[in-house]
Amino acid sequence: MPRPLLGLLVASALLSVAWSVLMAPLQGPDEHNHLGYVQHLAETGAGPDFGETEGFSWSTEQVQWMQWQNLLGLIGVVDGRPGWNPAEQEAFDAFLADPPANFRSDGSGPNPVGQNPPAYYAYETIPYWLFRWTELPTRLLFMRLANLPLFLAIVTFAWLAAGEVFKRRRRPQTIAAGSVALLPQLAFMSGVVNPDILLATVWAAFFYLALVAVRVGPKPWVLAALGGVAGLSALSQPRGIAALVALVLVLAVVLWRARPWTRRMVAWTAGAFGLLAVGVGGALAYSSAHGGAASIGGEVGSSTGAGSIKGFLSYLWQFYLPPLRTMSPQGPPYGYRQVYVEGLGGTFGSLEITYPLWVYDALQLAAAVGLILLVVCIVRRWERIVAHGGQVLVVCVLPLAMLAVLHISAYRDLQGPPYDPLLTGRYLLPLVVPMGLAIAFVCSSLGRRAGSWLGALVLTTFTVLSFTGLALTVARFYT
Amino acid sequence: MTARRPWILPAVAGALMLVAALVWGIPWLTKDRPDRTSTPTPPPFATITPIVLQPGEEACESLVALSPDTRQVTILSDRFEGTGPRLRVVASAPGYRGVGEIPAGYHGLEGLSTTIPAPPRDAIGQICVRNVGDEPAQLQGTAEGRIQNRSVTTVDGEPIEAKMSLLLSEGVNRSIADRPGEILARISAFKPPIVGSVSLSILFVVVLLGVPAGVLYAIWRGIARDDDAA
Numbered sequence: 001m002p003r004p005l006l007g008l009l010v011a012s013a014l015l016s017v018a019w020s021v022l023m024a025p026l027q028g029p030d031e032h033n034h035l036g037y038v039q040h041l042a043e044t045g046a047g048p049d050f051g052e053t054e055g056f057s058w059s060t061e062q063v064q065w066m067q068w069q070n071l072l073g074l075i076g077v078v079d080g081r082p083g084w085n086p087a088e089q090e091a092f093d094a095f096l097a098d099p100p101a102n103f104r105s106d107g108s109g110p111n112p113v114g115q116n117p118p119a120y121y122a123y124e125t126i127p128y129w130l131f132r133w134t135e136l137p138t139r140l141l142f143m144r145l146a147n148l149p150l151f152l153a154i155v156t157f158a159w160l161a162a163g164e165v166f167k168r169r170r171r172p173q174t175i176a177a178g179s180v181a182l183l184p185q186l187a188f189m190s191g192v193v194n195p196d197i198l199l200a201t202v203w204a205a206f207f208y209l210a211l212v213a214v215r216v217g218p219k220p221w222v223l224a225a226l227g228g229v230a231g232l233s234a235l236s237q238p239r240g241i242a243a244l245v246a247l248v249l250v251l252a253v254v255l256w257r258a259r260p261w262t263r264r265m266v267a268w269t270a271g272a273f274g275l276l277a278v279g280v281g282g283a284l285a286y287s288s289a290h291g292g293a294a295s296i297g298g299e300v301g302s303s304t305g306a307g308s309i310k311g312f313l314s315y316l317w318q319f320y321l322p323p324l325r326t327m328s329p330q331g332p333p334y335g336y337r338q339v340y341v342e343g344l345g346g347t348f349g350s351l352e353i354t355y356p357l358w359v360y361d362a363l364q365l366a367a368a369v370g371l372i373l374l375v376v377c378i379v380r381r382w383e384r385i386v387a388h389g390g391q392v393l394v395v396c397v398l399p400l401a402m403l404a405v406l407h408i409s410a411y412r413d414l415q416g417p418p419y420d421p422l423l424t425g426r427y428l429l430p431l432v433v434p435m436g437l438a439i440a441f442v443c444s445s446l447g448r449r450a451g452s453w454l455g456a457l458v459l460t461t462f463t464v465l466s467f468t469g470l471a472l473t474v475a476r477f478y479t
Numbered sequence: 480m481t482a483r484r485p486w487i488l489p490a491v492a493g494a495l496m497l498v499a500a501l502v503w504g505i506p507w508l509t510k511d512r513p514d515r516t517s518t519p520t521p522p523p524f525a526t527i528t529p530i531v532l533q534p535g536e537e538a539c540e541s542l543v544a545l546s547p548d549t550r551q552v553t554i555l556s557d558r559f560e561g562t563g564p565r566l567r568v569v570a571s572a573p574g575y576r577g578v579g580e581i582p583a584g585y586h587g588l589e590g591l592s593t594t595i596p597a598p599p600r601d602a603i604g605q606i607c608v609r610n611v612g613d614e615p616a617q618l619q620g621t622a623e624g625r626i627q628n629r630s631v632t633t634v635d636g637e638p639i640e641a642k643m644s645l646l647l648s649e650g651v652n653r654s655i656a657d658r659p660g661e662i663l664a665r666i667s668a669f670k671p672p673i674v675g676s677v678s679l680s681i682l683f684v685v686v687l688l689g690v691p692a693g694v695l696y697a698i699w700r701g702i703a704r705d706d707d708a709a
Contacts, residue, residue, distance in 0.1 A: 004701025174701025
């Protein structure tokens, strides 16, 4: 294994374990609902339902735990603290000593995430079952730790993707993978039960495979892998449906470069789409069976809250730029700063643990400088960019595919109650690989000395921010 | 420079991390913070639901965790004009009864704290607030869906929808550096026996040393050294 990658994997593994242990139970985004989903799937073989049902949102076991450790009232409430009194533990133990029948399997829904496709939850049933003989808090801890291989895979795929782009030069590979490994928001999400970490893993793999496909052409194995990973994306999270657009765009680039087409090539391409169709079809079928009107298919097919093209463009402008005088407000003042800077830079717990404001100001400034440098580097190295057009196209179109899905979805959310654009920083985690590649590209374009210093500064800053996030979490929950 | 002396880059990066630890880490560790021992019902997130106690009436909150560290009970006054009446706070659990007084004269939207004798042991008990003045008392409660907990608030024995905002603390501000054992014990609550003070201490040391070590190693071998070839 390359030694720089080894160092990064050690650092990221330790950060992930620290987040798993230090983040108070069920305080990750919607973690209580995700746990309920996994438990019901593990105990009954079927996921919980979304919407109006006769059952309970969570199992009796989970409800008792949340009550005795004060976990539900803690979510997002900065003045709340988890229960740590031994008398509370004893009360929970007393419940476990004589539990009612089906106390683990009665959380059949309504579960607010019941419409999600099942891939991540199925994965999490493995640690759940391995530790089924333990109390639920212990099972949750091991379910969180089960995210570790996914996180390490993301870092490895970032390393490999950078290897494709930068001809396996260690310096940009280290900067790209390090920017991903040490991104505080990603490490945090690897320490809580949430399907976003699987979606980020799948997209990291997709980026790498897409770059490989550009290099080797439409080989059967690479087309099959791309189709399989795209299908898994759809099965991971409703936002993973963006893989549909991504696969079309990537294959368009790869096949365009491989003209003239052979019958075998067309067959394997159809196979790739077949695998995607299996994933999308499975996700839609599952979601429809469990989600009712809120299923993926229901939302896509819904005619309410569709808005208009003009309204969408206005929303998009106002998301990234100050509104023009002729524009009417599109939802709350929520845009680039909140999602890209504060969200992706690091907002922990259920969005209530934040860095001091000046940190976000500094991150925003750094991001702006970085974007300017990126543009300058692109202009200066335009000939090389054109020479690597296939790679560049792939690196650009995949984020655009995901962002298009996110923005369209957020715009539709704005058209009806509660008029809330459902778009947070963690939704951008599938795009960490191109983020790392962009940072590495800027560093490698600045020359060896300046680029090395800048790359080291980025990794150092992310390390300090990671420790700061952990420290804020300790102060939030345990003092 | 970095190619000829590859140790410079990781050394500077390490120094920056050290400076950050000294400039932000040490003050963070030694900063005094209110020490909550339990938060039966935190203050409302957005909407206060008033709990009005007529003279002589008593509001009680059940299933409150009391610990030997608990010295102070804090309730919150709702928005009102003028000043509020005297309140008597009674914390009780099997074999324990602690009484505190909140003098009259407080205003609206204030934290009202009183000192109580420490419970002798960890226990689940209740806290009652009686209006012992001549005017109605208006306290903060919450009926928000997100403030869901196990406690029930009653007024003169009758359950009400709102829950009385209630915070318990040691009554003194202490830093994290003053009480590492306590913090570790809180982190390990409800976790498997393997996650105890010793293992958490080891984890902290490993993370504090291992993460920077891994990053600096990567910077040294991946960025500073002139070994671009794979």
